[in-house]
Amino acid sequence: MLTMDDIIREGHPTLRKTAEPVDLPPSQEDQNTLNDMMQFLVHSQDPETAEKYSLRPGVGLAAPQINVSKRMLVMRTTDQNDEIIEYAFFNPKIISHSAETTYLDSGEGCLSVDRNVEGIVPRYARIKIEAYDADGNKVVKRLRGFLSIVFQHELDHLNGIMFYDRIEGDDPYKKPLPPGEIIKVNNDDG
Numbered sequence: 610m611l612t613m614d615d616i617i618r619e620g621h622p623t624l625r626k627t628a629e630p631v632d633l634p635p636s637q638e639d640q641n642t643l644n645d646m647m648q649f650l651v652h653s654q655d656p657e658t659a660e661k662y663s664l665r666p667g668v669g670l671a672a673p674q675i676n677v678s679k680r681m682l683v684m685r686t687t688d689q690n691d692e693i694i695e696y697a698f699f700n701p702k703i704i705s706h707s708a709e710t711t712y713l714d715s716g717e718g719c720l721s722v723d724r725n726v727e728g729i730v731p732r733y734a735r736i737k738i739e740a741y742d743a744d745g746n747k748v749v750k751r752l753r754g755f756l757s758i759v760f761q762h763e764l765d766h767l768n769g770i771m772f773y774d775r776i777e778g779d780d781p782y783k784k785p786l787p788p789g790e791i792i793k794v795n796n797d798d799g
């Protein structure tokens with residue numbers, strides 16, 4: 610089973626690489642890896658197992674975080690109706706998104722980051738995604754809310770992006786403008 614020892618931490622070069630697409634239909638090895646990743650989330654969300662193995666309660670995990678530079682990610686969380694939602698995807702991508710952005714008031718953390726980083730992480734509020742499930746079947750889904758945030762955080766890991774890359778350096782708590790706001794541009798040769 611995967612434990613925190615298998616999760617690489619910031620500074621490890623794999624976290625800054627762009628992960629390679631997975632050949633489809635997926636190999637037995639890639640299917641096993643995706644399953645191991647989902648089991649990590651299941652174990653991390655079970656209080657007894659999490660305590661026994663000192664697991665942080667994960668809601669998402671991307672393959673580069675276990676030093677597998679392949680385009681695979683898993684998510685396990687509850688939706689608006691408090692139902693458990695499990696997504697295990699090969700070659701996920703965002704095919705369209707809202708202009709509107711959203712963010713977690715508490716900011717974000719990461720299983721690969723052993724420190725608190727303050728600040729707003731702007732994410733698209735609603736996204737339409739395309740991916741291939743554990744059996745290699747194409748899925749198209751629309752995500753919003755927390756599910757949308759988790760997916761975007763995990764997808765960033767496939768492109769070598771860490772959540773704090775998206776925090777505005779000068780003003781970490783700067784709230785993103787709602788779409789349609791007039792943005793004043795200084796025409797400095799005017």
Ligand SMILES: CC(C)(C)[C@H](NC(=O)Nc1cc(F)cc(F)c1)C(=O)N(CC(=O)NO)CC1CCCC1
Nearest residue numbers: 665666667668669670671717718719720758759762
């Ligand atoms: C790093 C950790 C803090 C364990 C984080 N969990 C988390 O954010 N849980 C959470 C947040 C809520 F807003 C409400 C709630 F019920 C539970 C997490 O698993 N990840 C996954 C990760 O590091 N993937 O690479 C970080 C999250 C930050 C935003 C989305 C994923």
Ligand SMILES: [Zn+2]
Nearest residue numbers: 718719720721
């Ligand atoms: Zn992360």
